[in-house]
Amino acid sequence: MAKTIIISNRLPVQLQISKEGITALPxxxxxxxxxxxxxxxxxxxxxGWSGLTDEExxxxxxxxxxxxxxxxxxLQVPLSKExxxxxxxxxxxxxxxxxxxxxxxxxxxxxxxxxxxxxVNQKFADVVLEHSEDGDTIWVHDYQLMLLPDMIREKxxxxxxxxxLHIPFPSxxxxxxxxxxxxxxxxxxxxxxxxxxxxxYERHFLSSVRRLTGIEVSYNEIYADNRIVRVDSFPxxxxxxxWHQAALKHDSPKSSEQSDLQKRLDSHRELTxxxxxxxxxxxxxxxxxxxxxxxxxxxxxxxxxxxxxxVRLIILAVPSRANVPQYQLLKSEVDELVGxxxxxxxxxxWTPIWYFYRSVPFENLIDLYTSSxxxxxxxxxxxxxxxxxxxxxxxxxxxxxxxxxxxxxxxNEMNEALLINPNNFEQIADTIYQAINMPIEEQQARxxxxxxxxxxxxxxxxxxxxxxxxxxxxxxxxxxxTLLLKxxxxxxxMSKYQISHQRLFFLxxxxxxxGFRNDPQHAEPDGHLLELLDRLSEPEENTVYLISGRDKExxxxxxxxxxxxxxxxxxxxxxxxxxxxxxxxxxxKDWMDKIRPVLESFVDRTPGTFIEEKNFSxxxxxxxxxxxxGNKRAxxxxxxxxxxIGTDNISILSGNKVVEIKSGNVxxxxxxxxxxxxxxxxxxxxxxxxxxxxxxxxxxxxxTFTVKVGREKTNxxxxxxxxxxxxxxxxxxxxx
Ligand code: ADP
Ligand code: G6P
Numbered sequence: 097m098a099k100t101i102i103i104s105n106r107l108p109v110q111l112q113i114s115k116e117g118i119t120a121l122p123x124x125x126x127x128x129x130x131x132x133x134x135x136x137x138x139x140x141x142x143x144g145w146s147g148l149t150d151e152e153x154x155x156x157x158x159x160x161x162x163x164x165x166x167x168x169x170x171l172q173v174p175l176s177k178e179x180x181x182x183x184x185x186x187x188x189x190x191x192x193x194x195x196x197x198x199x200x201x202x203x204x205x206x207x208x209x210x211x212x213x214x215x216v217n218q219k220f221a222d223v224v225l226e227h228s229e230d231g232d233t234i235w236v237h238d239y240q241l242m243l244l245p246d247m248i249r250e251k252x253x254x255x256x257x258x259x260x261l262h263i264p265f266p267s268x269x270x271x272x273x274x275x276x277x278x279x280x281x282x283x284x285x286x287x288x289x290x291x292x293x294x295x296x297y298e299r300h301f302l303s304s305v306r307r308l309t310g311i312e313v314s315y316n317e318i319y320a321d322n323r324i325v326r327v328d329s330f331p332x333x334x335x336x337x338x339w340h341q342a343a344l345k346h347d348s349p350k351s352s353e354q355s356d357l358q359k360r361l362d363s364h365r366e367l368t369x370x371x372x373x374x375x376x377x378x379x380x381x382x383x384x385x386x387x388x389x390x391x392x393x394x395x396x397x398x399x400x401x402x403x404x405x406x407v408r409l410i411i412l413a414v415p416s417r418a419n420v421p422q423y424q425l426l427k428s429e430v431d432e433l434v435g436x437x438x439x440x441x442x443x444x445x446w447t448p449i450w451y452f453y454r455s456v457p458f459e460n461l462i463d464l465y466t467s468s469x470x471x472x473x474x475x476x477x478x479x480x481x482x483x484x485x486x487x488x489x490x491x492x493x494x495x496x497x498x499x500x501x502x503x504x505x506x507x508n509e510m511n512e513a514l515l516i517n518p519n520n521f522e523q524i525a526d527t528i529y530q531a532i533n534m535p536i537e538e539q540q541a542r543x544x545x546x547x548x549x550x551x552x553x554x555x556x557x558x559x560x561x562x563x564x565x566x567x568x569x570x571x572x573x574x575x576x577x578t579l580l581l582k583x584x585x586x587x588x589x590m591s592k593y594q595i596s597h598q599r600l601f602f603l604x605x606x607x608x609x610x611g612f613r614n615d616p617q618h619a620e621p622d623g624h625l626l627e628l629l630d631r632l633s634e635p636e637e638n639t640v641y642l643i644s645g646r647d648k649e650x651x652x653x654x655x656x657x658x659x660x661x662x663x664x665x666x667x668x669x670x671x672x673x674x675x676x677x678x679x680x681x682x683x684x685k686d687w688m689d690k691i692r693p694v695l696e697s698f699v700d701r702t703p704g705t706f707i708e709e710k711n712f713s714x715x716x717x718x719x720x721x722x723x724x725x726g727n728k729r730a731x732x733x734x735x736x737x738x739x740x741i742g743t744d745n746i747s748i749l750s751g752n753k754v755v756e757i758k759s760g761n762v763x764x765x766x767x768x769x770x771x772x773x774x775x776x777x778x779x780x781x782x783x784x785x786x787x788x789x790x791x792x793x794x795x796x797x798x799x800t801f802t803v804k805v806g807r808e809k810t811n812x813x814x815x816x817x818x819x820x821x822x823x824x825x826x827x828x829x830x831x832x
Contacts, residue, residue, distance in 0.1 A: 141169055
């Protein structure tokens with residue numbers, strides 16, 4: 097039976113090893129709760145690292161651990177200390193984590209760590225492969241496992257793979273600094289669906305794919321060989337009910353047993369009834385801006401001294417990744433700052449900061465959320481920030497103010513919070529002042545909107561939305577057309593070829609018979625291609641036309657001696673059996689002098705672009721410029737041209753990284769139909785990769801074998817993945 101496999105670095109259970117034996121307790125983390133609906137019953141398994149290195153596991157206990165984990169539907173990938181050092185502390189947390197959070201100066205590029213990261217990803221993949229079969233759905237989580245999707249896909253192409261990144265995806269300018277950037281992208285592209293918290297992360301990822309791989313991206317779809325990879329944003333929610341109900345229970349008079357922490361919080365309130373509690377909760381991580389927050393707090397006390405002895409800041413920092421030097425440095429910095437500020441401002445009855453460096457149980461988090469007047473969360477960069485959502489969910493009477501950094505993913509959905517720039521101390525101080533003085537009605541109005549949204553888009557909905565979307569990605573990319581080089585479709589094509597007597601071929605050149613080069617002037621045919629074309633043209637039954645947008649001079653130079661039939665400049669010129677080129681259509685060219693200066697101005701403003709001048713057309717090529725910039729300029733150019741040409745009989749064609757302006761309504765479709773009308777053919781075949789080839793696909797009769805190279809939207813009936821496969825196709829006709 098098809099099953100669901102969830103993979104994350106950390107398992108949703110925590111191991112406890114004692115003298116009595118080994119137990120696995122379910123973890124209360126957001127991911128584990130969110131995935132409950134997905135990870136239920138016997139048709140799902142969660143694969144991950146147990147959190148202990150091989151060296152830490154008592155000898156002979158391995159089986160016991162496996163058994164304890166199996167009780168929770170979990171399976172471990174055992175890792176040695178060396179692997180954890182290189183993979184987890186090393187590449188994941190000393191390279192990817194800082195880089196993806198824009199801490200470029202902290203990112204280390206160690207080849208050894210990269211190699212271990214790759215090997216450990218392979219280790220995860222091996223466990224997944226061992227426990228999966230075709231038809232399974234696989235969901236991979238987070239930055240520790242970015243190579244996994246492709247590693248699984250390679251061995252098991254028929255599974256459905258989703259990937260979700262829980263941290264930001266940085267802008268191209270940052271991502272490009274990673275020496276293994278392409279490997280990471282290709283690893284991720286093994287997925288069918290890639291999810292991010294926000295649209296910005298999605299946009300950054302698509303831009304990196306476009307710029308670094310050259311793979312075609314259309315809106316949020318990536319055409320990777322024969323598959324569509326869909327990219328989308330799914331902002332992760334929390335288990336709203338859990339937090340809200342725990343808070344309700346906490347507030348109810350029945351709750352007689354108070355924690356020590358709650359007693360301390362209550363006594364603070366009794367001693368300073370007008371006092372305000374500010375709460376800051378994070379993992380002790382430099383991305384969370386804890387040190388900056390402390391400086392900002394001092395700034396606030398200096399700017400608004402009337403709040404001395406009235407406002408208290410509670411800082412709860414969870415120990416995290418303590419083997420990484422930056423985290424150790426941060427720990428000393430925060431310790432020192434807390435000491436300094438308390439030393440400077442404390443009075444006999446008031447310590448401005450209460451600082452806890454530990455993980456606390458769920459009940460204490462509820463104590464803190466329900467007792468704090470203000471939650472103050474100022475990450476410098478944060479993928480989402482769930483604490484912000486948990487605070488709001490726990491405010492059962494809808495009072496409380498959330499001050500949130502605009503650099504947190506959560507800020508996108510939490511507009512009603514007070515959003516601040518964590519670097520702007522002036523703004524922060526004023527915002528704390530605003531929060532302290534915010535009328536209750538305003539607090540409730542803001543929080544009620546926030547709560548409605550958090551309740552609706554909770555973590556279960558997040559997981560279900562992702563799974564629904566994953567299942568709806570067109571299976572292996574097949575949308576409206578069929579992959580040609582396989583099974584029955586292929587056999588049918590070959591047998592039609594065999595039994596037919598008059599065959600007509602239209603073969604596009606650039607991107608079809610040959611790949612794109614950065615310099616289009618040097619895209620001469622290679623020996624292998626010429627041999628294929630010779631042999632295809634050889635049988636009497638075959639009439640082969642090369643059909644291209646290129647100018648006749650270039651084709652004459654490249655193919656003149658071969659006597660192939662050629663249609664060039666999109667159907668302006670034709671040459672058959674080695675004769676001189678003649679015009680297929682009557683053309684005007686007086687418009688060219690008016691349009692050329694416009695194109696020249698675009699060349700001046702868009703480095704890397706150039707004009708190709710053909711006999712009856714002008715083409716502006718932008719393959720060598722930045723892809724986003726090029727697309728933007730192309731749209732601009734088309735708008736300018738459309739208004740310029742008015743009613744003149746001139747057409748604008750958008751090709752693959754080229755905008756071409758031509759006389760009349762010449763196109764490859766018209767040219768093909770003219771040729772077709774001259775003979776009696778029982779087998780017609782047309783192949784091309786470009787939008788300009790769509791004219792052929794549209795105009796040729798329905799029973800034509802129309803073939804698109806690549807997986808973009810098309811009017812063709814079939815597709816092949818890339819131009820290398822075109823050669824296999826031609827070789828197939830020739831039985832070689
Ligand atoms: P990150 O995933 O980067 O650590 P989030 O804010 O998204 O940041 O998630 C942190 C999670 O850790 C929250 O679910 C929060 O409840 C929990 N948490 C934060 N501080 C503590 C703590 N001191 N003890 C226990 N859990 C904590
Ligand atoms: C972030 C990451 C998670 C990670 C968590 C705790 O939320 O996105 O993948 O599990 O931090 O970090 P740790 O290194 O302790 O797993």
